[in-house]
Amino acid sequence: MRLLRAGRWITSTALLLLAGVYVRALVYTPLERMQGAAQKIFYVHVPAAIWAETAMILVGLASVFYLFLKDPRLDRFAAASAEVGTVFAAIVLTTGPIWGKPIWGTWWSWDARLTLTLFLFLLYVGYLLLRNAVTDPAERARFAAVLGICGMVLVPFIHFSVYMFRTLHPMPIVLKPSAPSLPPSMLVTWLLSLGVFTLLYVGFVIQRYALSDLREQLEAAGDGGRGTGGERGDG
Amino acid sequence: MLRAEELHHSFASVRALDGISFSVRPGQTLAIFGPNGAGKTTLLKVLAGLIRPQRGHAHVDGGRRAIGWIGHQAQLYNQLTVKENLRFWASLYDVHPPGELLARLGLEEHADRPVRALSRGLLQRVAIARALVHNPAVLLLDEPFTGLDRTAAETLGRLLAQHAAAGRATVLVTHNVEEGTGLATDVAFMRAGRFVHFAPRAGRGPQQVGEEYRNAIA
Amino acid sequence: MRLPEVVRHSWTVASKDLLIEFRSRTAIVSAAMFVILVLLVFTFARDPTAVAAVDLAPSILWVTLTFAAVLALNRAFQLELENQALDGLLLAPIGRSSIYLGKLLANLVFVGTVELIGVPLLALFFNVTVWPYAAPLALVIVLATIGFVSVGTLFSAMTVRTRVSELLLAVLVLPFMIPPLMWASRATGPLLAGRPLSDIIGWLKMLAAYDIVFVGLALLLFPATVNE
Numbered sequence: 001m002r003l004l005r006a007g008r009w010i011t012s013t014a015l016l017l018l019a020g021v022y023v024r025a026l027v028y029t030p031l032e033r034m035q036g037a038a039q040k041i042f043y044v045h046v047p048a049a050i051w052a053e054t055a056m057i058l059v060g061l062a063s064v065f066y067l068f069l070k071d072p073r074l075d076r077f078a079a080a081s082a083e084v085g086t087v088f089a090a091i092v093l094t095t096g097p098i099w100g101k102p103i104w105g106t107w108w109s110w111d112a113r114l115t116l117t118l119f120l121f122l123l124y125v126g127y128l129l130l131r132n133a134v135t136d137p138a139e140r141a142r143f144a145a146v147l148g149i150c151g152m153v154l155v156p157f158i159h160f161s162v163y164m165f166r167t168l169h170p171m172p173i174v175l176k177p178s179a180p181s182l183p184p185s186m187l188v189t190w191l192l193s194l195g196v197f198t199l200l201y202v203g204f205v206i207q208r209y210a211l212s213d214l215r216e217q218l219e220a221a222g223d224g225g226r227g228t229g230g231e232r233g234d235g
Numbered sequence: 236m237l238r239a240e241e242l243h244h245s246f247a248s249v250r251a252l253d254g255i256s257f258s259v260r261p262g263q264t265l266a267i268f269g270p271n272g273a274g275k276t277t278l279l280k281v282l283a284g285l286i287r288p289q290r291g292h293a294h295v296d297g298g299r300r301a302i303g304w305i306g307h308q309a310q311l312y313n314q315l316t317v318k319e320n321l322r323f324w325a326s327l328y329d330v331h332p333p334g335e336l337l338a339r340l341g342l343e344e345h346a347d348r349p350v351r352a353l354s355r356g357l358l359q360r361v362a363i364a365r366a367l368v369h370n371p372a373v374l375l376l377d378e379p380f381t382g383l384d385r386t387a388a389e390t391l392g393r394l395l396a397q398h399a400a401a402g403r404a405t406v407l408v409t410h411n412v413e414e415g416t417g418l419a420t421d422v423a424f425m426r427a428g429r430f431v432h433f434a435p436r437a438g439r440g441p442q443q444v445g446e447e448y449r450n451a452i453a
Numbered sequence: 454m455r456l457p458e459v460v461r462h463s464w465t466v467a468s469k470d471l472l473i474e475f476r477s478r479t480a481i482v483s484a485a486m487f488v489i490l491v492l493l494v495f496t497f498a499r500d501p502t503a504v505a506a507v508d509l510a511p512s513i514l515w516v517t518l519t520f521a522a523v524l525a526l527n528r529a530f531q532l533e534l535e536n537q538a539l540d541g542l543l544l545a546p547i548g549r550s551s552i553y554l555g556k557l558l559a560n561l562v563f564v565g566t567v568e569l570i571g572v573p574l575l576a577l578f579f580n581v582t583v584w585p586y587a588a589p590l591a592l593v594i595v596l597a598t599i600g601f602v603s604v605g606t607l608f609s610a611m612t613v614r615t616r617v618s619e620l621l622l623a624v625l626v627l628p629f630m631i632p633p634l635m636w637a638s639r640a641t642g643p644l645l646a647g648r649p650l651s652d653i654i655g656w657l658k659m660l661a662a663y664d665i666v667f668v669g670l671a672l673l674l675f676p677a678t679v680n681e
Contacts, residue, residue: 150607160632312536315473
């Protein structure tokens with residue numbers, strides 16, 4: 001319970017800070033010369049993309065440790081990180097087109113970051129679907145760990161594929177929304193935004209983790225009250 | 236031949252094994268009776284090496300090579316013939332199926348029939364043949380009498396007696412006290428992951444053991 | 454000289470699988486039919502005036518093979534479900550790797566057979582010359598197939614007992630098929646245009662690296678999918 005409350009605190013603080021960063025972005029940070037107002041999305045888009053990928057690596061690492069240590073907390077963390085990663089990936093995939101339309105003239109482009117994030121999103125969805133499809137908790141944790149590790153190992157290969165793909169399919173428009181070289185005030189805003197997203201990741205993961213912990217405790221209490229309880233696989 | 240020391244194992248919050256220790260010597264047949272949920276299958280799986288216990292240690296002389304398992308599932312391939320199935324399973328143990336195995340189980344005339352074409356009773360006998368194909372020193376049986384027809388049940392009883400007479404060990408778990416008692420040299424009652432009784436049968440009949448079981452478990 | 458145990462046991466498992474599959478023939482015939490139908494769909498969906506067949510052929514080939522592979526993967530562990538034969542495999546004194554390698558091998562032969570049917574048909578339907586490049590093309594196909602099938606075999610062990618197992622398997626494995634699919638497709642194009650093997654060495658190296666990494670990873674992770 002305490003963990004849940006701590007998580008809520010962190011998330012609320014982060015959201016407030018995010019609003020603050022946005023005020024700074026919209027009011028105090030200069031307009032980017034060529035892209036105009038649309039470029040402001042960059043402050044959300046890029047940190048979210050960084051965390052979408054980092055969350056996947058963390059899922060993979062937690063999965064490795066889970067297979068060695070069998071600690072259910074690691075599994076709960078992996079699941080929480082995957083859910084939060086999915087949300088962040090979705091943010092990237094929605095802000096991307098919103099940013100892209102005014103600038104590139106098209107809703108979608110096979111820009112390196114968008115493509116990578118799309119892959120991540122598909123991996124996350126697969127991970128969550130697998131978790132959902134397996135009923136036994138120990139089996140679910142093991143299977144999710146296997147998939148999580150494979151996903152983490154795939155990431156470098158995706159980077160390579162996307163790089164190759166892009167060199168063979170040049171961008172439709174001149175501008176690269178990916179990494180403009182930043183004047184100091186923009187850099188500060190961007191770093192603040194990254195910091196806020198880090199806090200958001202932490203807050204969301206803690207909340208999600210605490211919720212699954214509570215749910216498991218509730219289920220265990222329910223089973224215990226019923227007497228012998230069901231035992232898996234016994235005749 | 237077979238030894239368990241302080242076995243503890245839990246699934247989620249359920250304690251399947253809560254401090255089980257025992258040993259079975261050659262020639263002994265241990266029958267473990269218990270209700271559903273007592274942990275019997277888990278115990279067998281730990282003995283077979285399928286589950287590593289969270290605490291404690293189980294040892295079978297000869298390892299997996301020496302273990303034969305008979306459970307509710309036949310562990311056979313429907314599309315292969317009886318002979319092909321036996322040959323496959325035997326090769327995993329690096330042996331050839333013993334020539335007289337089919338005869339012992341009355342399966343000779345069915346040797347080249349695909350398993351899916353067999354009646355239930357025949358299927359059960361093939362499953363028993365599969366378990367014995369590598370001449371195991373230890374037999375583990377999980378509710379073996381469930382759904383067996385009379386011929387198969389008699390065959391199984393006969394085989395278990397032969398197995399014990401050959402100086403081998405058997406552990407049989409079941410909730411059917413009547414059928415299991417006749418074969419046992421030692422009897423145990425299991426409830427909630429523990430043994431509440433463990434003693435040689437010493438001439439007690441199925442009726443008597445049944446009554447003691449009901450008193451102990453109730 | 455006796456072969457190392459792993460090889461022997463893997464071969465036992467694989468040959469049992471292949472005996473079952475080729476005896477009943479349903480799976481292999483269905484897979485072959487599927488490939489033919491997909492090629493037909495591409496034929497009729499294509500605007501012949503838009504793009505030359507030889508340019509499109511690599512993409513069509515790899516899409517078809519990818520889908521066929523996904524369908525074929527589920528059968529590996531499906532076989533073990535009927536009478537819980539998998540438990541018997543786990544009880545036997547064989548390494549878990551032997552089970553995985555046996556299944557992988559059987560899957561590779563199965564998918565390979567489908568490919569042997571699909572590639573000539575592709576050449577036929579799209580009027581593409583394939584025969585002179587058969588050897589390097591076979592190399593690309595083998596490397597890419599190992600990549601798809603190694604991951605798919607691992608995942609199929611996990612999805613086989615879930616409710617919509619085939620669909621779930623496809624969803625899980627497709628992100629892992631896209632990189633090798635892309636590299637193989639990029640390698641096939643130049644080959645069919647008659648360019649030498651040295652032109653596509655880079656793609657072959659990536660495919661080989663992918664194969665080594667994922668077969669190795671699958672071997673490490675497979676026990677977690679079957680052990681309790």
